[in-house]
Amino acid sequence: MYAFDLERPATVADAVTALGADEAQALGGGQTLIPTLKQRLASPSVLVSLSGIAEMTGICTRDDGSLAIGGGTTHAAVAVGADVFPGLAGLAAGIGDPAVRNRGTVGGSLANNDPSACYPAGALASGATIVTNAREIPADDYFQGLFTTALEEGEVVTEVRFPVPEASAYMKFEQPASRFALVGVFVAKHADGVRVAVTGASENGVFRWSEAEAALNDSFTADALNGLSLPAEGMINDLHGSDAYRAHITAVMTKRAVTAAC
Amino acid sequence: MTKVTMTVNGASVSGEAAGNTLLVEFLREELRLTGTHVGCDTSQCGACSVHVDGKLVKSCTMFAAEADGTDVITIEGEAAEDGTLSTVQQAFQDHHGLQCGFCTPGMVMAATALLKENPKPSEAEVRHYLEGNICRCTGYHNIVKSIMAASGQNVEPMAAE
Numbered sequence: 265m266y267a268f269d270l271e272r273p274a275t276v277a278d279a280v281t282a283l284g285a286d287e288a289q290a291l292g293g294g295q296t297l298i299p300t301l302k303q304r305l306a307s308p309s310v311l312v313s314l315s316g317i318a319e320m321t322g323i324c325t326r327d328d329g330s331l332a333i334g335g336g337t338t339h340a341a342v343a344v345g346a347d348v349f350p351g352l353a354g355l356a357a358g359i360g361d362p363a364v365r366n367r368g369t370v371g372g373s374l375a376n377n378d379p380s381a382c383y384p385a386g387a388l389a390s391g392a393t394i395v396t397n398a399r400e401i402p403a404d405d406y407f408q409g410l411f412t413t414a415l416e417e418g419e420v421v422t423e424v425r426f427p428v429p430e431a432s433a434y435m436k437f438e439q440p441a442s443r444f445a446l447v448g449v450f451v452a453k454h455a456d457g458v459r460v461a462v463t464g465a466s467e468n469g470v471f472r473w474s475e476a477e478a479a480l481n482d483s484f485t486a487d488a489l490n491g492l493s494l495p496a497e498g499m500i501n502d503l504h505g506s507d508a509y510r511a512h513i514t515a516v517m518t519k520r521a522v523t524a525a526c
Numbered sequence: 527m528t529k530v531t532m533t534v535n536g537a538s539v540s541g542e543a544a545g546n547t548l549l550v551e552f553l554r555e556e557l558r559l560t561g562t563h564v565g566c567d568t569s570q571c572g573a574c575s576v577h578v579d580g581k582l583v584k585s586c587t588m589f590a591a592e593a594d595g596t597d598v599i600t601i602e603g604e605a606a607e608d609g610t611l612s613t614v615q616q617a618f619q620d621h622h623g624l625q626c627g628f629c630t631p632g633m634v635m636a637a638t639a640l641l642k643e644n645p646k647p648s649e650a651e652v653r654h655y656l657e658g659n660i661c662r663c664t665g666y667h668n669i670v671k672s673i674m675a676a677s678g679q680n681v682e683p684m685a686a687e
Contacts, residue, residue: 265546266546267544267545267546268545268546269545270528270545270546270589270591270592272591272592272594291589294587294588294589294592295569295587298548298569298587298588298589299568299569299587301546302567302568310545311545311589313589313591313592315592316592340581360658361572361657361658361659362582362636362639362640362655362657362658363569363572363575363582363583363584363636363658364569364584364587364658366581366582366583367583367584367587367588441570443657
């Protein structure tokens with residue numbers, strides 16, 4: 265790693281101030297950023313650790329029934345604390361391994377927007393709102409491609425609000441070495457319609473599969489997806505799987521997610 | 527450099543750490559607690575697993591400064607002061623849960639964390655929990671057997687040694 269200073273602010277306001285420094289970078293749980301730093305793929309002058317900010321951790325149900333999760337809440341805490349939203353709790357319980365889940369955070373995952381991360385699919389299918397120190401961003405506007413989000417420089421994900429669907433499930437086809445999703449599909453049946461979000465598959469990061477959503481709005485069954493397929497074009501094509509394979513697996517995982525949600 | 531203070535294996539310790547000093551470097555190089563191993567240094571293998579405030583973490587993927595004010599337990603803190611092994615350690619010895627021993631500190635810390643969360647895990651649950659701990663010698667069989675035995679379950683029906 266290159267040398268840098270590490271700051272540990274105790275409040276969001278102090279973190280935002282610290283992130284105003286030249287070449288400052290926010291540090292969530294570090295489960296992606298620290299390996300990145302070791303490879304010298306990033307060279308911040310100062311890392312602003314968000315792990316000591318009590319106001320950014322915890323889970324509660326809001327008056328409108330949505331689930332509010334602090335941006336600094338770990339995957340392990342969501343796995344046991346999001347029991348009113350089993351689909352999301354299941355997603356959190358399947359990330360990485362136990363030690364990774366004890367450090368990695370929901371805010372860190374969403375801010376990084378790795379194209380194979382699980383949380384982007386959960387947030388997009390839920391129709392979540394990403395709350396920052398400055399504003400509220402709907403998930404549909406938040407994800408903007410590989411490792412790209414609507415976040416401005418120095419903006420911190422302080423909270424994520426997940427509307428709780430009537431039924432939901434996340435199915436992940438794991439890349440066995442990294443445990444990231446080769447393909448992951450989150451299906452959420454809301455009162456106003458079904459949302460299907462796919463991670464791991466597309467060269468443009470997480471996306472909604474609108475044809476599957478239309479079919480599932482007619483009938484929320486795995487059979488409703490029979491005959492539906494995605495084009496291989498635009499899918500990730502690498503040593504772990506071809507574009508055509510990922511397109512195929514997406515359809516399979518979507519069916520499994522619907523079956524699990526029913 | 528900043529001053530870092532934490533409780534390690536019950537004793538309060540302080541030392542200087544740069545911003546990029548990892549917790550595992552602080553434990554091994556500053557405190558000379560070399561039982562915590564560095565295997566892959568990429569948070570895959572789990573040899574560096576320790577407990578921070580009771581939670582299993584990979585100490586190669588956490589900065590020492592982030593552990594300031596926490597309660598850290600390493601493999602050196604598992605046995606009693608008179609050297610009596612912990613239940614998990616004793617089970618690893620009794621059931622030959624190691625060969626070269628390199629991954630063993632991490633395996634013991636992971637197993638101890640598991641049994642705290644889930645005192646009577648099934649074999650499948652043990653294997654699932656060990657996803658982040660890699661052993662290149664044993665094929666995991668005797669590790670899993672050791673952990674099942676440490677949980678007080680009968681391991682006789684498991685395949686012969």
